[in-house]
Amino acid sequence: MTPIYYSVIAPAILICLDFGCPQSYISVKSIELWQVMRFSFQFLRRIKVRIALSFSLLFLAFAVPIIIYAVNQVNLFFNGLYLEQMRAVGMAIASVHDNGHPGDNDSLTARVSQITGSNVYLYGSAGELVSKRYEGSMHDTNSILSYPIIEPQPEIPPVFDKVRHRFIDIGTRRYLQVQTELPGGLILLQVKSLRRITMIARRMSEVIVWSSFLGLITLVAVAFWVSANITRPIEELTTFAQRIRAGRLPPRTNIVSPDEVGELADALNDIVDDLGAARERLGRLEVMRRDFFANVGEELKRPLQKIQLELAGIAGSPALAGEVGDAFDSARFQAQRLHHIIDTLIQISELEFGEITLEIKTVSLGRLLDSVIGEYRQRIFSKGLDLKIDIPAEHAAIDLLGDERLLGVVLRNLISNAADFTQQGHVRIFSEDNGVNLKLTVEDTGPGIPRDEIDRIFERFYRVKAEQPQGEDRTGLGLAIAKHIMEAHGRSLDVESLLGVGSKFSIHLKKVGQA
Ligand SMILES: Nc1ncnc2c1ncn2[C@@H]1O[C@H](COP(=O)(O)OP(=O)(O)OP(=O)(O)O)[C@@H](O)[C@H]1O
Ligand SMILES: [Mg+2]
Numbered sequence: 001m002t003p004i005y006y007s008v009i010a011p012a013i014l015i016c017l018d019f020g021c022p023q024s025y026i027s028v029k030s031i032e033l034w035q036v037m038r039f040s041f042q043f044l045r046r047i048k049v050r051i052a053l054s055f056s057l058l059f060l061a062f063a064v065p066i067i068i069y070a071v072n073q074v075n076l077f078f079n080g081l082y083l084e085q086m087r088a089v090g091m092a093i094a095s096v097h098d099n100g101h102p103g104d105n106d107s108l109t110a111r112v113s114q115i116t117g118s119n120v121y122l123y124g125s126a127g128e129l130v131s132k133r134y135e136g137s138m139h140d141t142n143s144i145l146s147y148p149i150i151e152p153q154p155e156i157p158p159v160f161d162k163v164r165h166r167f168i169d170i171g172t173r174r175y176l177q178v179q180t181e182l183p184g185g186l187i188l189l190q191v192k193s194l195r196r197i198t199m200i201a202r203r204m205s206e207v208i209v210w211s212s213f214l215g216l217i218t219l220v221a222v223a224f225w226v227s228a229n230i231t232r233p234i235e236e237l238t239t240f241a242q243r244i245r246a247g248r249l250p251p252r253t254n255i256v257s258p259d260e261v262g263e264l265a266d267a268l269n270d271i272v273d274d275l276g277a278a279r280e281r282l283g284r285l286e287v288m289r290r291d292f293f294a295n296v297g298e299e300l301k302r303p304l305q306k307i308q309l310e311l312a313g314i315a316g317s318p319a320l321a322g323e324v325g326d327a328f329d330s331a332r333f334q335a336q337r338l339h340h341i342i343d344t345l346i347q348i349s350e351l352e353f354g355e356i357t358l359e360i361k362t363v364s365l366g367r368l369l370d371s372v373i374g375e376y377r378q379r380i381f382s383k384g385l386d387l388k389i390d391i392p393a394e395h396a397a398i399d400l401l402g403d404e405r406l407l408g409v410v411l412r413n414l415i416s417n418a419a420d421f422t423q424q425g426h427v428r429i430f431s432e433d434n435g436v437n438l439k440l441t442v443e444d445t446g447p448g449i450p451r452d453e454i455d456r457i458f459e460r461f462y463r464v465k466a467e468q469p470q471g472e473d474r475t476g477l478g479l480a481i482a483k484h485i486m487e488a489h490g491r492s493l494d495v496e497s498l499l500g501v502g503s504k505f506s507i508h509l510k511k512v513g514q515a
Helices: 002-018 025-045 047-098 105-116 139-145 195-245 260-314 322-352 365-382 404-421 478-488
Strands: 119-123 129-133 163-170 173-181 187-193 360-364 386-390 399-403 426-433 437-444 493-498 502-511
Touching: 025 047, 047 105, 047 163, 047 173, 047 187, 047 195, 105 119, 105 129, 105 187, 173 195, 195 260, 260 322, 322 478, 360 365, 360 404, 365 386, 365 399, 365 404, 365 426, 399 404, 404 426, 404 437, 404 478, 404 502, 478 493
Parallel strands: 386 426
Antiparallel strands: 119 129, 119 187, 163 173, 173 187, 360 399, 399 502, 426 437, 437 502, 493 502
């Protein structure tokens, strides 16, 4: 339907609109015109259209001159034939006169007329009509007589040099006039209508034009068919490749062809097979990774818990004084850190494999922010940073949908990062209501994140290489778990950062009652 619309209906509408349409239609028209042009260009770029057009142009380039040439040749041939015949008869009559057998004028014109099928006139040396004879249906040749006739020459040169001829066009008709000067000053004039031969030539040209037209249509149809046969598999393969690029693995294509198209299909099938195998391997590895975190994590946690219990048991003992006490504290801290790392890794893995069921409830933004910000207020102030909270009261009152505990983990990570990495300036938390969602942003005036590392900060254990406070308790897991939590909510965690200026981390939270 689309091709018909743009090639037939839309231009028709445009033409109609041309007739006294209101001004407001002009913009509509220009859009439509632009679309028609764009579609035409696109249409012309299709391989099959280009092949068909090339065939047609080639055909026209050769066929049209050939047709014109052929029709001309037919005309010339018959005209030549008539001319020769009429000349020959004229010459024969002249030679008969030369030999002294003038004969009767009327029987002369009658015989010539009979032989050549023309109207014959015989003029005397003073130009007066001596005899005439009409042949067949040529009654209209009287009008030719009003046409200036070549004046008889006063001196009569040898017979063969005195034969003259010319073509006369009267209206749409063409006549051949042959004039022969006979001895004794007589002029023999033969006038033959070329109507029949022009008719034959016209018919012939009609037949040639029609058969060429049919030939052209057949040619275009064949060109379309041939090129469609070539382009159809290419189009199929294009869709096939696009599906691979989009990450969907289509079933193998069953295009079999002995040419390059077949080779391309085979190559794409091999890619699909390889990708399928790789995906399967990856799936197996993912399962192994999940099992590893689940099993090994638990296995690691058990002795660790025991160590922590033991350490807790001896905490506060008088034996832990001085350096021993410091070593004890460090060991206890590291055990705690290790516990945290193992817990976080297991959590990330569970989030990744959808093994955590989110407790989606109504969460009050105000309450959530109050509890989280409260934990970091002191840390921010003690660094001499400004803490700006730009949450309008109406936003604070908004109820959101989500897992309150996990959303708290996300906000804690973002605010703690902003507080820890910023040395001067401010940490600002602000909200924007965009109807369906509430966008919450944590902005800081910290060092910023280099452009080439920005995607990597969400990887497990990744920490920016540039000089940044690398506190002993940092694990490089905060943003990884935050991102997984947001993805489990079907939301994203976005970052904008400019080196030396600061960073902005935003989350989009779903408002209650919004689809
Ligand atoms: N606001 C920020 N400004 C500058 N760099 C940041 C900021 N937030 C994160 N980064 C960079 O991204 C890295 C990863 O952050 P992430 O929160 O995952 O780990 P971490 O803060 O180093 O450790 P953890 O969160 O476990 O305490 C950080 O080490 C830091 O280099
Ligand atoms: Mg962090």
